[in-house]
Amino acid sequence: MMENFPGNLFVVAAPSGAGKSSLVKALMELDAKVRPSVSHTTRAPRGQEKHGREYYFVSEPEFDQMVTSNAFLEWAHVHGYRYGTSRKAIEERIAQGADVVLEIDFQGAVQVKKLFANAVSIFILPPSWEELKSRLHNRGEDAPDVIALRLQNAAEEMAQAHQFDFVIINELFERAVFDLKAVVHAQRLKYSAQRRARADVFDALNLK
Numbered sequence: 001m002m003e004n005f006p007g008n009l010f011v012v013a014a015p016s017g018a019g020k021s022s023l024v025k026a027l028m029e030l031d032a033k034v035r036p037s038v039s040h041t042t043r044a045p046r047g048q049e050k051h052g053r054e055y056y057f058v059s060e061p062e063f064d065q066m067v068t069s070n071a072f073l074e075w076a077h078v079h080g081y082r083y084g085t086s087r088k089a090i091e092e093r094i095a096q097g098a099d100v101v102l103e104i105d106f107q108g109a110v111q112v113k114k115l116f117a118n119a120v121s122i123f124i125l126p127p128s129w130e131e132l133k134s135r136l137h138n139r140g141e142d143a144p145d146v147i148a149l150r151l152q153n154a155a156e157e158m159a160q161a162h163q164f165d166f167v168i169i170n171e172l173f174e175r176a177v178f179d180l181k182a183v184v185h186a187q188r189l190k191y192s193a194q195r196r197a198r199a200d201v202f203d204a205l206n207l208k
Contacts, residue, residue: 005132007094008187009116010101013109015154017135019170021123024103026177034184035088035098039068043081046141074104074206097197099184104195106160120187123164127171182199
């Protein structure tokens with residue numbers, strides 16, 4: 001059972017442009033114990049993205065096969081493409097004691113929470129609609145029609161923030177990184193997490 005693995009699973013979701021990827025990258029640079037989960041996607045690589053680093057880029061038939069074989073911990077349609085998280089990859093890393101962070105949409109986050117009760121869900125919010133629009137336009141990755149779709153989806157996504165354990169407002173980046181690191185550290189100090197990670201100490205003290 002994943003609940004008995006020594007590592008922790010953190011699920012981070014946000015609307016496009018809220019700064020989720022930048023925050024998670026900064027967290028991993030500060031905390032070597034946190035490892036990324038590389039998702040599978042049916043979309044094409046963007047910019048400098050490489051297969052196996054940012055994502056595993058697969059065809060629609062390949063994705064279908066993984067769905068059929070129950071290889072995903074979760075998967076969902078996002079902005080016209082499909083994204084999925086490999087169940088095997090997550091279980092292996094958490095079993096080794098690593099803390100794994102998933103960057104996924106809110107649909108996937110809800111699915112993971114149902115399958116893994118100990119998962120910690122975190123939602124990233126922008127400080128305002130105006131700031132979200134500005135970030136999407138300024139990053140220069142998407143066409144106007146794609147940006148319009150992302151903004152439309154953002155309203156639906158942010159309406160689900162109440163389902164998450166923690167909410168971080170990414171107004172000042174340095175503060176948001178501090179908040180994210182604080183959530184990770186606090187989770188490691190929970191009784192259940194400490195019991196899994198430091199079973200030797202608890203056993204020596206006859207604690208269950």
